[in-house]
Amino acid sequence: MSEFNSDIAIARAATKKPIKEIAARLGMSEEDIVPYGHDKAKISAPFLNSLESRPDGKLILVTAVNPTPAGEGKTTTTVGLGDGLNRIGKNALICIREASLGPCFGVKGxxxxxxxxxxxxxxxxxxxxxxxFHAITTAHNLLSAMIDNHIYWGNELQIDSRRVTWRRVLDMNDRALRQITASLGGVANGFPRETGFDITVASEVMAILCLSNDLKDLEKRLGDIIVAYRRDKTPVTARDLKADGAMAVLLKDAIQPNLVQTLENNPAFVHGGPFANIAHGCNSVVATKAALKLADYVVTEAGFGADLGAEKFFDIKCRKAGLKPAAAVVVATVRAMKMNGGVAKADLGAENVEAVKAGCANLGRHVENVKGFGVPVVVAINHFSADTEAEIAAVKDYVATLGAEAIVCRHWAEGSAGITGLAEKVVELADGGTADFQPIYPDEMGLFEKIETVVKKIYRGAEVTADQSVRDQLSAWQEAGYGNLPVCMAKTQYSFSTDPTKRGAPADFSVHVREVRLSAGAGFVVAICGQIMTMPGLPSQPAAESIYLNDNGEIEGLF
Structure with missing residues (x-):
């Protein structure tokens, strides 16, 4: 890809419309938006409240195969599909997540x-x-500061400093901060204790903002956050520390969805950004529900492969928000199928139909899993110029054996004109009335059994292992009234298993849960599996090394 055709060059050459014109397409007046410059705005709370009585449109999920270095293009397909639906005359709106600075300056872009x-x-x-993201980071770290401050000034709540569970966050990949010792330097600085940092997208505050229905719900959930335990192991909450009000104040604007536009001047909501490998991986409930009131078709995405993002979209977001998806798109590339079939990245340019066929097992499992939630599926083959007709035919033929259709999409190169076939198929599925969505486990199932259900039904693992302390912790949370919560699996995105090198469709493996965390405010229990880190590190050559300002003061190197 030449510099002229790079993503940033294409974006810079776009002819954008004033954001008030994009808002007007959705029936918003200038008073209904809060502009941030000429090309982006927040949607006001009064306007959001006015939508309650309107009927809902149809919700379309875009998910994907497990990510590979070959690239899949899930967000690109989400945007392209939204444009494609509008191109064929439908009233469609896009809902995606905001970008984290960690991967922007790291490896993902x-x-x-x-x-x-x-x-x-x-x-x-x-x-x-x-x-x-800055507001979320600040609200999270305000709570962190108030915990240590409370302990310093006499500790009226009798917090056991060995049992403070609330860490700090930073929106950057920084492995050096994963485990730290705080409050060193003598009496004036408090009581030393071990703690650490997570990346902002792993913060419970991020999850809360994305799962809250409104500002009142947000403040209640913030107050429910469990930050520590006393010596008798009773919990201490943010409400106990009187931190919930100030945190809500910091987030009062952040909870309002952001309105922007596509290159084709179609409206898009961009709001929230939890990662799917360590959090629930979906944009905000507020944005999605608003979009469903404003459009006939809402296209949204869930992070990473369907084993993570789609499962959490269905079992956490849809369950909690009462959403009923009408159809789903599973994005795949010929290149990714070849990598799943054993081809090295350096050899992807050569035709290898047999490797494509072997790698399709990964795609097939994702399609079966999504169907298992009662949602009709279509496969989008995100086209690359090196794809051959024989390789594309291999994917199409394989998907046909699953009772689904695979459609070649050329939106990356052609915009909406290259994805009208997928748009028409999505309308057919969404309007067909065949969706019968159901989560894969009931609320009343035990927490450990919920973890086992995801591992066995979605990952195809044979068993879940965990130390007795983890099992005891889950039992204690159930006895405390948290047993009805869904589980949020923190696991590598690169494989169905917890081993990132096991591509394709591995089965009958063991998944070890090394730690569990209760997100009482967000309303789920996090199960941390394998070697997954809630604070990523930078690669040996981070993307930041190639990002700079050119002589015209323009940004170069973002992708």
Whole structure:
């Protein structure tokens, strides 16, 4: 890809409409939005409240195969499909997540789509945007500061400093902060204790903002956060520390969805950004519910492969928000199928139909899993120029054996004109009335059994192992009234198993749960599996090394 055709160059050349014109398409007046410059805005709370009585449109989930270095293009397909639906005359709206600075400066890049299927302003979206992530980081760390401050000033709540569970966060990949010792330096600095940092997208505050229905619900959930335990092991909450009000104040603007536009000037909501490998991986409930009131078709995404993002979208977000998805798209590439079939990245340019066929087992399992939730599925083959007709035919033929259809999509190169076939199929599925969505486990199932259900039904693992302390902790939470919560699996995104090198469709493996965390405010229990880290590290050559300002003061190197 030449510099001229790079994502950032394409985005910079876009002809954007004033954001008030994009808002007007959705029936918003200038008073209904809070502009952040000329090309982005927040949607006001009064306007959101006015939508309650309107009927809902149809919700379309875009998910994918397990990510590979070959690339899949889930967000690009989400944006392209939204544009494609509008192109064929449908009233469609896109809902995606905001980008984290960690992967932007690390290895993954941004989260605005790519090629001619992007959301703009690309530079703003991938950097500070409207400040939502900064607000979340600040609210989280205010609570951290208030915990240590409370202990310093006499510890009226009798917090056991050995049992403080609330860590700090930073929106950056920084492995050096995973485990630290705080409050060193003598009496004036408090009582030394071990703690650490997570990345902001793993913060429970992020999850809470994305799962709350409104500001009142947000403040209640913030108050429910369990930050520590006393010596008698009773919990201490943010409400006990009187931190919930100030945290809500910091988040009062952040909870309002952000309105932007695609390269084709179609509306898009970009709001929230939990990672799917360590959190629940979906954009905000507020944005999704608002979009369903404003459009006939709402296209949203869930992070990473369907084993993570789609499972959490269905079992956490849809369960808690009462959403009923009408159809799902599983994104795959010929290149990814070849990698899952054993081909090295350096050899992806050569035709290898047999490797494609072998790698399709990964795609097949994802399709079966999504169907298992009662949602009709279509496969989007995100086209690369090196794909051959024989390789594409192999994918199509395989998907046909699953009772589904695979459609080649060229939106990266052609914009909406290259994805109308998928758009028409999605409308057919969504309007067909065949969706019968159900989560894969009931609320009343035990927490450990819920983990086992995900491992066995979605990952195809044989067993779940955990130390007795983990099992005892889950039992204690059940006795305390948290047994009805869903589980949020923290696991590598690269494999169905917890071993990132096991591509394809491994089965009958063991999944070890090394730690569990209660997110009482967000309303789920996190099960940390394998070697997954809630604070990523930078690669040997981070993307930050190639990001700079050119002589015109323009940003180069973002992707």
């Amino acid at each position: 941004g989260a605005a789509g790519g090629g001619y299927a992007q959301v703009v302003p690309m530079e703003d979206m991938n950097l500070h945007f409207t400040g939502d």
